[in-house]
Amino acid sequence: MLYYLLRFAAGGIAVSAFAALADGLRPKRFAGLFGAAPSIALATLVITLAQTGRSFAFMEAHSMVLGALALAAYSWTVCLLLKKLMVPSVIATIVALVVWFGFAFGLSAMLFDLT
Amino acid sequence: MIVRFNLGALSEVRWYEYLIRFVLGGAMTVVAGLIAARFGPIIGGLFLAFPAILPASATLIEKHQRERKESAGLMVMRRGKDAAALDAAGAVLGSFGLVAFALIVCLVIEWTPPLALVLATVTWLVVSVSAWMLRRWL
Numbered sequence: 001m002l003y004y005l006l007r008f009a010a011g012g013i014a015v016s017a018f019a020a021l022a023d024g025l026r027p028k029r030f031a032g033l034f035g036a037a038p039s040i041a042l043a044t045l046v047i048t049l050a051q052t053g054r055s056f057a058f059m060e061a062h063s064m065v066l067g068a069l070a071l072a073a074y075s076w077t078v079c080l081l082l083k084k085l086m087v088p089s090v091i092a093t094i095v096a097l098v099v100w101f102g103f104a105f106g107l108s109a110m111l112f113d114l115t
Numbered sequence: 116m117i118v119r120f121n122l123g124a125l126s127e128v129r130w131y132e133y134l135i136r137f138v139l140g141g142a143m144t145v146v147a148g149l150i151a152a153r154f155g156p157i158i159g160g161l162f163l164a165f166p167a168i169l170p171a172s173a174t175l176i177e178k179h180q181r182e183r184k185e186s187a188g189l190m191v192m193r194r195g196k197d198a199a200a201l202d203a204a205g206a207v208l209g210s211f212g213l214v215a216f217a218l219i220v221c222l223v224i225e226w227t228p229p230l231a232l233v234l235a236t237v238t239w240l241v242v243s244v245s246a247w248m249l250r251r252w253l
Contacts, residue, residue, distance in 0.1 A: 032205015
């Protein structure tokens, strides 16, 4: 239980810190860089290293490359939905999750044996 | 164009909006850990790059822009979406930095784990800012 509380606190602090940085930065496109900040990655990898060791963290980082490519596709889709289709942000960011899951698991299925 | 930090912009964010982001970030980190424990590091690793910040920030940007325009007596819906779209466009560039972050962790973590995370974070920043500068040039 303490382990998950620690994870929760670490993730919450990391995401809030990067998001607060993004709130204050101008211009907006530059601030947007922080929308892809390694917040969850840092919080998770620190705890993983302490708990399960380097090889597990190495495997996670290996797979994270594909997750990050999926995040690029996701962000591009959100941008397109907002700019071209005028979809409200809340809907655009939820609908585009299909793209993240599609890319992340599609690329993983191609490159790794997921069975 | 000069990059600057506007402290006043932080006071526009309400306390519950910070709380929402803290809870979402914390919950996502717990979920990523549960997935890694249940399905292994390959599936779990994907979730280290799950969109945790962008959904909340894009929604808040659109909301704040709309409120600002409405308080000025304007009914401009487009402006909020444009601002949120710019934020998402920035996240596309930041994602390339995140790819570099993961690659650096892969390369250095077996050698020196704490340094790997510091080096990877610096790399994320350098690659992201370089991509942003390149985008401005083109």
